[in-house]
Amino acid sequence: MNIVVCVKQTPDTAATVTVEDGKVSWGDAPLVLNPWDEYAVEEALRLKEAHGGKVTAISMGPEDAREALKQSLAMGCDEAILLSDAVFAGLDTLGASKVLAAAIQHIGDVDLVFFGRSSVDSDTGITGSQVARRLGWPALSLVAKISAIDPDSRRIEVERMLEEGRQRVAGPLPAVLSVVKEINEPRYPSFMGIRKAARAEIPVWSAAEIGLTEELKAAVEWPEIFAPPKVETECEFIEGESADEIAQKLADRLMEEKVI
Amino acid sequence: MTKRILAYIDHFQGQAVPASWEAVGAARTVADALGGEVVAVVVGQGVRELAEQAIQAGADRALLAEDAALSDFRPEAYAAPVAKAAAEAEALLLPTTGRTRELAAMVGVDLETGVIPDVVALKVEGETLLATRPIYAGKLLSKVRVPERRPQILTLRSRAFPKQEMDAGRSGEIEPLEVDLGEVPTEVLGYAEAEAGVSLSDAAVIVSGGRGVSSNPKLTPPAEIADEKEQEIWRAQQGFKLIGELAEVLGAAVGASRAAVDAGYIPYAHQVGQTGKVVSPDLYIACGISGAIQHLAGMRTSKTIVAINKDPEAPIFKLARFGVVGDLYDVVPPLMAALKERLGK
Numbered sequence A: 001m002n003i004v005v006c007v008k009q010t011p012d013t014a015a016t017v018t019v020e021d022g023k024v025s026w027g028d029a030p031l032v033l034n035p036w037d038e039y040a041v042e043e044a045l046r047l048k049e050a051h052g053g054k055v056t057a058i059s060m061g062p063e064d065a066r067e068a069l070k071q072s073l074a075m076g077c078d079e080a081i082l083l084s085d086a087v088f089a090g091l092d093t094l095g096a097s098k099v100l101a102a103a104i105q106h107i108g109d110v111d112l113v114f115f116g117r118s119s120v121d122s123d124t125g126i127t128g129s130q131v132a133r134r135l136g137w138p139a140l141s142l143v144a145k146i147s148a149i150d151p152d153s154r155r156i157e158v159e160r161m162l163e164e165g166r167q168r169v170a171g172p173l174p175a176v177l178s179v180v181k182e183i184n185e186p187r188y189p190s191f192m193g194i195r196k197a198a199r200a201e202i203p204v205w206s207a208a209e210i211g212l213t214e215e216l217k218a219a220v221e222w223p224e225i226f227a228p229p230k231v232e233t234e235c236e237f238i239e240g241e242s243a244d245e246i247a248q249k250l251a252d253r254l255m256e257e258k259v260i
Numbered sequence B: 001m002t003k004r005i006l007a008y009i010d011h012f013q014g015q016a017v018p019a020s021w022e023a024v025g026a027a028r029t030v031a032d033a034l035g036g037e038v039v040a041v042v043v044g045q046g047v048r049e050l051a052e053q054a055i056q057a058g059a060d061r062a063l064l065a066e067d068a069a070l071s072d073f074r075p076e077a078y079a080a081p082v083a084k085a086a087a088e089a090e091a092l093l094l095p096t097t098g099r100t101r102e103l104a105a106m107v108g109v110d111l112e113t114g115v116i117p118d119v120v121a122l123k124v125e126g127e128t129l130l131a132t133r134p135i136y137a138g139k140l141l142s143k144v145r146v147p148e149r150r151p152q153i154l155t156l157r158s159r160a161f162p163k164q165e166m167d168a169g170r171s172g173e174i175e176p177l178e179v180d181l182g183e184v185p186t187e188v189l190g191y192a193e194a195e196a197g198v199s200l201s202d203a204a205v206i207v208s209g210g211r212g213v214s215s216n217p218k219l220t221p222p223a224e225i226a227d228e229k230e231q232e233i234w235r236a237q238q239g240f241k242l243i244g245e246l247a248e249v250l251g252a253a254v255g256a257s258r259a260a261v262d263a264g265y266i267p268y269a270h271q272v273g274q275t276g277k278v279v280s281p282d283l284y285i286a287c288g289i290s291g292a293i294q295h296l297a298g299m300r301t302s303k304t305i306v307a308i309n310k311d312p313e314a315p316i317f318k319l320a321r322f323g324v325v326g327d328l329y330d331v332v333p334p335l336m337a338a339l340k341e342r343l344g345k
Helices: A035-051 A067-075 A093-107 A127-135 A191-199 A243-256 B019-034 B048-056 B075-086 B098-110 B228-250 B258-262 B293-299 B328-342
Strands: A002-006 A009-011 A018-020 A023-025 A031-033 A054-060 A079-083 A112-116 A139-150 A155-162 A165-172 A175-179 A221-226 B004-008 B037-044 B061-066 B091-095 B115-119 B121-125 B128-135 B140-145 B152-156 B174-176 B187-193 B205-209 B253-256 B283-287 B304-309 B322-325
Touching: A002 A035, A002 A093, A002 A127, A009 A067, A031 A035, A031 A067, A035 A054, A035 A067, A035 A112, A035 A139, A035 A175, A054 A067, A054 A093, A067 A079, A067 A191, A079 A093, A093 A127, A093 B098, A112 A127, A127 A139, A127 A175, A127 B098, A139 A165, A139 B075, A139 B098, A155 B098, A243 B304, A243 B322, A243 B328, B004 B019, B004 B075, B019 B037, B019 B048, B019 B091, B019 B121, B019 B152, B037 B048, B037 B075, B048 B061, B048 B174, B061 B075, B075 B098, B091 B098, B098 B115, B098 B152, B115 B128, B115 B140, B128 B152, B205 B228, B228 B253, B228 B283, B228 B328, B253 B258, B304 B328
Parallel strands: A002 A054, A002 A112, A054 A079, A112 A175, A139 A175, B004 B037, B004 B091, B037 B061, B061 B174, B091 B152, B115 B152, B205 B253, B205 B283, B283 B304, B304 B322
Antiparallel strands: A009 A031, A018 A023, A139 A155, A155 A165, A165 B187, A221 B140, B121 B128, B128 B140
């Protein structure tokens, strides 16, 4: 099977993010593979291990955005490609989906495309469905389990995580999947994997390379990024001689504040 | 032409998601500011009642797409009628759910326009909607707009916009929305029920547990559990039972920190935080949660936060309105009794 995983580089979730001069800053926190994408890479690797084939990680970003790709290679992806071009800068999901879809078509003969459910920076969670729509392939999003996949009959069956429960859906290949945490437990990169990734040459594909000639422009703009207003809470500590006294006082305060 | 603001009514098997009515309300506010009309969009099979309800919630009229092929939600099938309805609209507002993210995404591609998911605040600036949405799981906020293209597609976070009062006296036209669905590639085979209980995103009250729920030395695990890790999980599960009971008293949903989920105390579906659910209830009671930055990011917009923790230095107290420094096992049982008494339960 020819599998593509779309990954993104994001600041570590333990980072303290702030706004400096209208731009997001995460200090010297490390840049990592978007945590949700680890599940996507893992699932792609498992399918390859079961059915053979190749896993290619692709990422759109600036020239130096190679950390997510290196981590994907270290986990076991066969190849990594960075999609980078001045015209990709500042694109929204509508534009990014155009770039990713063009790259997937340029790779050619792809059976499955994986996404993590969303990225922990912009939190939109819509790029996978947009890529599917552009390719005209079924979108199977929020997948918690691949119940069956048959590369010969070109059919996949999955369980999707809806708010109300799991939905079992079947569809043809090729397809675009986004995965949730329940799907697997991502592996740690092996020592050999890390060495291989450190030495790997990561090719860079430009807009021209993937055949994108039209003008790319974001439909969405972000006029302002700001820190949420500081919550002015002075914690009122409830104290008492006994747990029971504390409980009574707390219950009274909650009633007085009309929060229950 | 009158400016059209669409409100999409999301539902699961004919049962509307409550935030759908919040979307109708927000569409009403926008339409009134722009001098336009609110048109509800309902897609499914046997869902005419939802169109009627949407009008009662504030829509001027409704478009109804019904077809046997629409009896289960499939994004490809649903996107076709919604894109058709939205093609001439100023804006399309949807409640945020897993389904509507897909739907908004696809309609955005079909109409080559901007999509703004998970909006928490909205105002009209000239002819354009200026939305606010959290990024980095709410560590920051971003103002977002679609300056030129139309429609502007926004999904609105549950509970971020006012609840709508239904007015049974309102009436409006329900018009059929006909569209060729073509060949839909996927097939829904069935459903596995979700765990019973209140959904985290809709909950007005959430009671959450963290790593601290496992540390009750008074509990003795049954003899057949010999493994130390399993004993810890057993203790934690007793703790979550207690948290579940408190939640029941308050009609609340049960949440958990990532530490508790990673330790295997409770399924991931309960996780609140940057890699779990982002919630915003009226009351959030954190039991044995120290308040890692990822957790705080997922619950900081709760209206009132109560923290119960043994460590007076725990970061959770910095966000809390009320704090109790103590063991949750000592505090929760009498708190439950005290609340029961006051709520007449």
